[in-house]
Amino acid sequence: MSTIGTTAIQTTTAPNSLVMNPTSMLVEMKSFIPSSYTFETEIQKIKQELLTCNLDCSAKDETNEQYLYEMEDIIDHLPKLPEIQQQKLTIPEFDEIEVKPTDSVEIKKFIRKVNYEFLGFHCNHKVMDKDCDMVYKNVSDIYKSEEFKTYDNFVSLVAECVWQIRDKDRRGKVWNKQIKPATL
Template identity: 90%
Template sequence: MISTIGTTTIQTTAPNSLVMNPTSMLVEMKSFIPSSFTFETEIQRIKQELLTSNLDCSAKDETNEQYLYEMEDLIDHLPKLPEIQQQKLTIPEFDEIEVKATDSVEIKKFIRKVNYEFLGFHCNHKVMDKDCDMVYKNISDIYKSGEFKTYDNFVSLAAKCVWQIRDKDRRGKVWNEQIKPTASDLKKTIDALVVLAGFISMYNAKMNPQCSKCKAAMRKYNYSVKEIERMRNDYADLKKEAEKPAENKMDMLAFLNKNYPTADDFLLSDVKKKYKETFGIVKTFDVLKEEIEATKLFRVSRIHNVYHVKAYKITGVEMRVDIGLDLTIYPKIYFC
């Protein structure tokens, strides 16, 4: 989208954004100049050619042609001003993650938690938006500054020199360098451009804010999506494992007795790790808990957010009374 402010062209490249070349403020649009002022119209046209490196340097006289190239080089080698940019913040909108019928209870619970957190996400950008809304005032301040006036005067002087060179050349004369820009003029203009570049950089920093809360939310959402995909893949592997013939799988009780023959308290995370190392299968805590407690000899407890596997401890008297066994013939494996 293109819009104009006075004689300045401003381009909006995306929603809530603006980009403008400050150099464009040096050239007035022809539609704003009365047709009677032909000299001023020609000067504006020459300024446009100089600023866009599109000056016609052809001349009848070789010396005049060299003068035209000098004027073009003079403007071309000036420091370039950065673009004036504005990008207002947009509150991110997150897509709802679909709960699939094939998802496990654990996955469904996690997805609902993610959707609850992100579908209602909101962030307050009022303070930062206020700085962005100052864009037109900032442009006006640059345009009215003494530094910009110095820059404008220098380019206008170069344009008048071009006009004089062409006028002399048309009449078969050589330009006399009467109004040629001096080294002092060039230094003042370069100094002014450095100051202007600093102003523009300062304004751009305020008009292109970053919201750490929104960026963190987007990173967290993207991680959640990847985690859900990983959980679904792991669950699919578990289902494939469950469908294998029984002879290809180790009984959970046998697995625990082999890896924890005398332990009466160990971490569920350690069971998960060893199960993966043994079978190359990642089982979730929910699945492991279900299979472990199905042995009737173990239970899983959560202590300070850490899952422990404990063996049921059965006293010798109770064992004899309840199941009539002589404990002296069994190994000492009593689970809490």
């Protein structure tokens, strides 16, 4: 997994293949030492749970538990971000079939046609590569857009609410706040 700018890119086993996973782009899990476990690390973990529909909604207080289910429900109703995969074209390499002077006109014509198609002269690979790169750039631009940042901020806000609910529940209190749209 590598990061280019703010875009997380996972290289798969296939050569020339890239996978852009929106969940990993929303959740910036950094490796951490247990002694340096921070609030931000906890929020990132909760975001991961929310985005993968894996939130533990159990709580001591029934009201807090209901709030946790509501937070999970809020995220479940957001539009899902698709995982985008791009694979560079692998251009097969063929040896040119040699036309011999002894070949008939029809055979020469056939060999020229086969060479033309097999060697890829009929298809402009540079244009196709450029188009693939443009798709990747456009997808990458989406993840840098204001809309994506708003989506990310909203998921972070819900994750903070989950943290607050769990914190209140640990202390035997009921969470009584609400998500305020103005805080986005």
